[in-house]
Amino acid sequence: MAEARSGVQTLEPWNDPDAKPYIRIQNVSKKFGDFVAVNNVSLDIYQNELFCLLGGSGCGKSTLLRMLAGFENLTNGNIFIDGVDMVGIPPYDRPANMMFQSYALFPHMTVEGNIAFGLKQDRVPKTEINKRVKEMLDLVQLGPFAKRRPHQLSGGQRQRVALARALVKQPKVLLLDEPLGALDKKLREETQFELVNIQEGSGVTFIVVTHDQEEAMTLSTRIGVMDKGEIVQVGTPTEIYEYPDSRFVADFIGSVNMFEGRIIEDEADHVRIASDEAGCNLFIDHGLSTTPGAKVWVAVRPEKISLSREKPNGEENCTTGRVDEIAYLGNLSVYRVELESGKQMRVTMPNLVRDAAERITWDERVYATWQPSSGVVLTR
């Protein structure tokens, strides 16, 4: 994950109190009748960011994007783009272009015509239009299909036309609704790369909607996780993965083992939690400020747990169970371990040895351990 971003952006405007957000979403709500599709969302997005909105189906991602593009009126709140209040500004006057989830290609125009449409509205000279359309066609590898109509294209090709059509105008803000959903794995990775390249080179601010968490991790500078119309957490991919602040986020991003427990000791430098579910006391190497006895959950990622046949030293962060299921994925194996409490635990371990006989197998009794820094304590 996060390979595409390995260039490491050191710029983090969201940590800079003086930075001015480029897109400011303030307390925005949207109701359809009585149904609240977007509930009091506030977000600051900075120039040159590639911000991912991530969330399950029906959580209001598209609705939020449509409000930014100007297709839905806000029930409440304000949206500013580049300091300008967007209320009352129609879609055709907004400095944003959108790529629709349903592609929304013009069925009576060729691929070329579709891509050129936006430029024609701006009265760009014809030679310039031709040049930019050709560049776009090359970028999305659709050169040979320039003269075709949308219904003569496959789903993935249509998606690329939609992408090209939104990109070609080089707007200040690009809103992409599930831009890569219909592409196969290889093309998807290439296009993800391309998106990041375009975004880094152009100074355009991207907001990308996806429900594919891996895609969000790969693409984004920051991720906003949505649930039932609300933003539940905003952070860099690493923050979201390593420091989720709710059970929903921990569960939604990657897989996780969640142990319910009660705080028995809360000091400045450590916390101790009793958990029947885990079958051991859980030790975390930093303090919280909760009341002892409070109910909490501890989330431990599968790859941070190691299994062994011999009982390790120490009683804490160490539990035991029986191997129930193994999935061999080549580079690593996924184990499902049934703990004594009956809880299923998921563990991924790299396949360091080649010899199958040495690896842990079904029905073996194993010990599972993890570091005091591995668990994340969640209070909600």
Add this chain to the structure above:
Amino acid sequence: MTQRRSMFLLSSVVFGFAFLYVPILSLIIFSFNESKLVTVWAGFSTKWYGELIRNEQILEAAWISIRIAFVNACFAVALGTLAGFSLARFGRFRGRTLFTGMVTAPLVMPEVITGLSLLLLFVAMQDLIGWPEGRGVTTITIAHITFSMAYVAVIVQSRLTSVDESVEEAALDLGAPPAKVFFVITLPIIAPALISGWLLSFTMSLDDLVIASFVSGPGSSTLPMVVFSKVRLGVSPEINALATIIVLVVATGVIAAGIVMRNQELRRARDEHMAAAENL
């Protein structure tokens, strides 16, 4: 068992088609009858077609009917498209149900009532503002537009509901103002619906007898009115010949439209198939 069933199906089909087409067939056959008596066969002849061409009254009526039908179809498409568009796209505005009901009411209103009410309206308008002056081609055309545009509105509305609205939103988003979106995106996409709406309006206007009878004036008898008044004096083979020509023209139009649409459908299916097979 299955054989009995297929026999049953076959005879139902034969009976059904006979019911539909035997009257028309007999009409066509008797239009080539030598005799003046419609029911007695006296040998093959095309003389009634000759008579028809020489009949000034029928030719004039046909010309009036075609002119009315043409103007009616054009206006009905323009007005009906606007109504259908607002029904399909303005979302849930206040009184939308009422508006929908009112647009489609002429479809179910008895023609006698439509005709009578229009007549009263025209008379009242003439008294008040002096227009329309008397009744004639203009009043018939206006009357036809009122019910034709309801059909067009319904056709356009149903076509628009199957067009993804985000296509129009995409055009807005790319910088085209609403009026331009309507003419450059919406209209081309629903063009087939407009054509079929036009053809439907045209034929309905050609067909109409009742409403035209109410609002016509001296010197503006349409073809159906002339035919009807002649038939009351007794069916002549001339009318059979006229009817045969009309059946022929209508059938040609329907079949041609059918072929065009089927070809379009086939080509589309083939294109989609090919695109999926390439799977690039």
